[in-house]
Amino acid sequence: MATIFATTPCLARSAPRLSAASLRCCLAPIDRHQRRRLHFGRDAPRQVPDFAFAFDIDGVLLRSSDPIPRAHAALSFLQRESIPFILLTNGGGKHEADRVAELSDKLKLPLDTGLFVQSHTPFADMEHYKDKTVLVVGGDGGKCRDVAEQYGYRNVITPADIYLSNPDIWPFSGALLPHYAQFARPLSSAAPKIDAIFVYADPRDWGLDLALIVDLLLSARGQLGTLSALNGRADLPNAGFQQDAQPALHFSNPDLWWAARYHLARLGQGGFREALEGVWAKVTDGKAALHKHVYGKPYQATYEFAEKRLLRHRETLFGADAARGTALRTVYMVGDNPESDIRGANGFRSPVGTEWRSLLVRTGVYQEGSELSVTPTRIVPDVFEAVKAALGERKWASRLEE
Ligand code: G3P
Numbered sequence: 174m175a176t177i178f179a180t181t182p183c184l185a186r187s188a189p190r191l192s193a194a195s196l197r198c199c200l201a202p203i204d205r206h207q208r209r210r211l212h213f214g215r216d217a218p219r220q221v222p223d224f225a226f227a228f229d230i231d232g233v234l235l236r237s238s239d240p241i242p243r244a245h246a247a248l249s250f251l252q253r254e255s256i257p258f259i260l261l262t263n264g265g266g267k268h269e270a271d272r273v274a275e276l277s278d279k280l281k282l283p284l285d286t287g288l289f290v291q292s293h294t295p296f297a298d299m300e301h302y303k304d305k306t307v308l309v310v311g312g313d314g315g316k317c318r319d320v321a322e323q324y325g326y327r328n329v330i331t332p333a334d335i336y337l338s339n340p341d342i343w344p345f346s347g348a349l350l351p352h353y354a355q356f357a358r359p360l361s362s363a364a365p366k367i368d369a370i371f372v373y374a375d376p377r378d379w380g381l382d383l384a385l386i387v388d389l390l391l392s393a394r395g396q397l398g399t400l401s402a403l404n405g406r407a408d409l410p411n412a413g414f415q416q417d418a419q420p421a422l423h424f425s426n427p428d429l430w431w432a433a434r435y436h437l438a439r440l441g442q443g444g445f446r447e448a449l450e451g452v453w454a455k456v457t458d459g460k461a462a463l464h465k466h467v468y469g470k471p472y473q474a475t476y477e478f479a480e481k482r483l484l485r486h487r488e489t490l491f492g493a494d495a496a497r498g499t500a501l502r503t504v505y506m507v508g509d510n511p512e513s514d515i516r517g518a519n520g521f522r523s524p525v526g527t528e529w530r531s532l533l534v535r536t537g538v539y540q541e542g543s544e545l546s547v548t549p550t551r552i553v554p555d556v557f558e559a560v561k562a563a564l565g566e567r568k569w570a571s572r573l574e575e
């Protein structure tokens with residue numbers, strides 16, 4: 174199986190297209206008129222703008238769970254002015270409906286899942302895995318298993334389940350057994366056969382999770398506790414590694430760094446993947462690549478999905494005829510991480526010809542004066558100034574004031 178990184182355009186097209194299933198997966202059951210009142214605070218908006226916004230969350234709207242100053246002012250202005258926006262995050266770990274309810278509360282804004290895209294949303298669309306046995310890694314307690322089951326996965330195992338059934342599999346997390354016991358489920362076998370691995374969110378126990386993933390990638394056909402006889406075979410592709418129906422490995426978020434409450438950026442799910450890549454290189458004596466699928470910003474498939482969500486949200490807000498009567502020409506992507514938000518917006522090739530302009534804020538991962546490997550359309554102090562700058566470009570009549 175080739176390493177599938179949705180990073181280059183050719184491979185980006187190979188990344189699974191996200192169909193109506195995932196669009197429906199988490200749309201809250203509210204009708205168009207409710208959504209319009211929810212978003213605009215009134216029944217009918219004035220005009221259909223030919224532009225919209227996509228806002229990153231961590232480092233732009235929130236630092237962990239603390240709202241960033243003026244984020245509420247910026248987004249509530251857009252709602253009053255009937256200017257559509259979506260929230261596009263590499264974060265995850267809870268169901269879309271739960272995350273949106275939390276965001277609504279923290280930002281003091283009416284929001285609904287129709288304008289929200291998070292890291293593992295694409296997993297909701299993978300029907301072919303839903304009857305298979307999958308290992309779900311990352312997140313708090315059993316929350317990501319709950320999300321997977323809400324997406325329709327019927328045989329979900331977590332590292333906690335495996336660890337509780339066989340603590341010898343990883344000698345170093347014994348102190349965490351009482352924690353794992355709170356949400357682990359008994360297994361029919363202490364050595365299950367796993368068909369696919371999904372990293373939904375940042376692992377909390379990198380050691381246990383990484384050890385189990387390596388075990389499964391070295392196993393015979395995903396049977397935990399075995400070793401494939403093909404490993405190391407020089408006459409086979411990838412030196413025989415991952416050539417014996419081992420489970421496919423899916424990551425939901427490539428971020429090496431992210432902006433949490435701490436004043437310096439923190440290692441994200443991309444850091445965990447890099448640690449795994451390093452161990453894998455050693456374990457395979459440098460002879461094998463790690464074959465995996467990586468989703469999230471900056472990849473084309475994620476931005477395509479987000480744009481579909483934005484177009485659908487726009488039609489819901491204005492009605493399909495009115496929305497289609499004024500084509501969406503420009504999307505302003507407001508982000509704090511050059512590698513995911515800026516690189517993704519700059520590199521995105523819209524299937525419908527929309528221009529994406531990237532606005533880099535200084536309230537998150539990017540710190541003023543640090544070297545940039547990608548050039549944003551504009552660098553601004555925060556989300557408020559980002560919206561103000563975009564409205565200035567559009568010569569929007571109403572002014573965003575403090
Ligand atoms: O885990 C969340 C982190 O990777 C960044 O999230 O909202 O900045 O895309 P966000």
Ligand code: MG
Nearest residue numbers: 229231232509
């Ligand atoms: Mg961010």
